Amino acid sequence: MKRVIDTFRGKCRASVALPGSKSVTNRAMVLAALAGGSTRLEGALFSRDTKIMADCLQKLGCAVVLCEAEGYVEIRSGGVEKFARSADFFVGNAGTAARFVTALSALVPGGEYSFDCDAAMRLRPMSGLLNALKLQGAKFDFFGEDGFFPFSMRSCGLRGGDIEVDASASSQILSALLMAAPFAESPARVVLGGETVSRPFVGMTLGQMGQFGFSAREARSGVFEVGKAQCADSGAARVYEIEPDATAASYFAMLPALTGGAVLLERFGRCVLQGDAKFVKLLECAGLVKTCKVGDSLLVESARAEPPFPPELTSSEYDFNDISDTFLTFAASSALFPSSVEIRGIGHTRAQETDRVAAVAAQLAKIVARVDEKSDSIGVFPMERRALRDALSGGRVEISTYDDHRMAMAFSIPGCVPVSEGAWIEIENPGCVSKTWPGFFEVLDRARADSEKFRVVAVDGGAAVGKSTVSRVCSQKLGYMHVDTGAHYRTLSFGLLESGISPDDISAIEGMLSRIQIGTLVDGQSAKMTVNGVLARDDQIRNKRVNEAVAKFAAVPQVRNFLKNYQRSMPSVAAENGFSGLIMEGRDIGSVIFPDANARIFLDADEATRQARRAKEGISDSISKRDALDKSRKSAPLVCAEGAERIDTTNMDKDEVAAKTLSIILKS
Helix, strand or coil, X not given: CEEEECCCCCCEEEEEECCECHXXXXXXXXXXXXXXXXXXXXXXXXXXXXHHHHHHHHHCCCEEEEECCCCEEEEEECCHHHCCCEXXXXXXXXXXXXXXXXXXXXXXXXXXXXXXXXXXXXXXXXXXXXXXXXXXXXXXXXXXXXXXXXXXXXEECCCCEEEEXXXXXXXXXXXXXXXXXXXXXXXXXXXXXXXXXXXXXXXXXXXXXXXXXXXXXXXXXXXXXXXXXXCCCCCCEEEEECCXXXXXXXXXXXXXXXXXXXXXXXXXXXXXXXHHHHHXXXXXXXXXXXXXXXXXXXXXXXXXXXXXXXXXXXXXXXXXXXXXXXXXXXXXXXXXXXXXXXXXCCHHHHHCCCXXXXXXXXXXXXXXXXXXXXXXXXXXXXCCHHHHHHHHHHCCEEEXXXXXXXXXXXXXXXXXXXXXXCCCEEEXXXXXXXXXXXXXXXXXXXXXXXXXXXXXXXXXXXXXXXXXXXXXXXXXXXXXXXXXXXXXXXXXXXXXXXXXXXXXXXXXXXXHHCXXXXXXXXXXXXXXXXXXXXXCCHHHHCCHHHHHHHHXXXXXXXXXXXXXXXXXXXXXXXXXXXXXXXXXXXXXXXXXXXXXXXXXXXXXXXXXHHHHHHHHCCCCCCHHHHHHHHHHCCCCCCCCCCCCEEEECCCCCHHHHHHHHHHHHHHC
């Protein structure tokens, strides 16, 4: 089976709900089993790896309820004393289950357990953990190569004291011992022989242990002091929230770097335990993206508003030792970078789901000029885009995944970029993503559909709240057409004043409106209104005389009705001119012109702030008087439409307001 990756037609314009973290979920499940009582894990990931962990814990004697529809896992445990003394475990290709469940089972005196797995797991390192458990009294019989799955174990509990471990191959080996050590017979110190890889995962383990009431700390480099646990509290009831998966976020964080636009990573701000959250910072330091926190989410934008994407990188060398699960995302996308890169610190990933260094190098070789593979690094030398297009003339490139979920997801991202005519990448064995994100391809398809959806965005608010600045910025970032309806009223006011017509002379206003024709001139991102084929200059419509009269003319129902149908025609104008959406700003857009807009936003600020902003623009009219006119007019008074999102811009700079506005648009 293969999965063809459809390309995006334009910029990325999507909001992504991230799955729960596999690493956090599986650690929390283990710690819940150790702590005893009832634990409800909210926002848990439901994937093959977490379901394997649930199955292992059930065989160990815990009651596990998986409620995927409501997004939680419930674990009821009597603690180590109630663990089953025999079980046959199948750990698939789940490194966390393989290491953690082995260490958990070793805590049981007189236990007899068998362990089997997928073929790929039989090649992954276990000896560091097994040797440490042997020194604590566990005995193993291997049914294949010593130190690897499958095997059986006769456990006798952990003695404690100094537990020496070689975790150079995987930090999961160290994490497994740390979580088990509180239940050793005597206080334990876990002593690391040498160093380990992916250090942030060790920090995650220590952090989660503390959240479950276990005491463990790195007293000095490589020496971890672990407090002895109290007896399990079978009556305890706790709720634990699983943070979003930072590694999963890496795929969608890369999208705007390659396609332009922006993506909102929902709840990403809650990623406090995972080192892989630093991947977004790496992209930012590389000059590929800009980021801004919006509540507990993160807005990731292309570092450039206009092509070419991606922009030039700030460096040619990147170290991924601490965030190695994300190196595949960066490496796969590097095929479309404007210059070569070297990716280092990845040698230990040769012993993960597959030899990831060799796998990435082999697949990149299909779409780049050259790949230099070394023991701990790869150098990627991309083709020029035209050369890549020519190379693809023979059809699509099939990416082999080696049954590795991260290979499938990582190489899907460059496939979203239109390099040749139509789709150009297809993923072999796409079902392997079920290991950590079963719905990945559906989420990617939804992001593509949302990016191509034509949106109408209404931005309302009084004078000096930042409507024009924010609307222009957001239009440019998203590739939408911008319409300033304030300019419409100014243009009409200028024409009426030039004809000697007063705002109080309704008859004269009606006569003038019956004789003029209005049209549209698209200038860059903005659509501007013409009167009888003429576009008024900015200095003509933005001066003291027009400033003093525009609110009065705008309060005349005949003027507002005259412009209403014209303004409602703007989505058609935007579509005809190749825009992917429309942002229209004014005072009645969300309430009258487009009450069914995809996103309706109302900007506000306190009067003193707005008056100061007007003064900086050289405008001295009274904000309070202008507000009174806008809010009291009978026809379409200024209001925050019911259901519109209100943003108070008083203490926000323009970048913060733009980020908040973009987040609302992307979620619409």
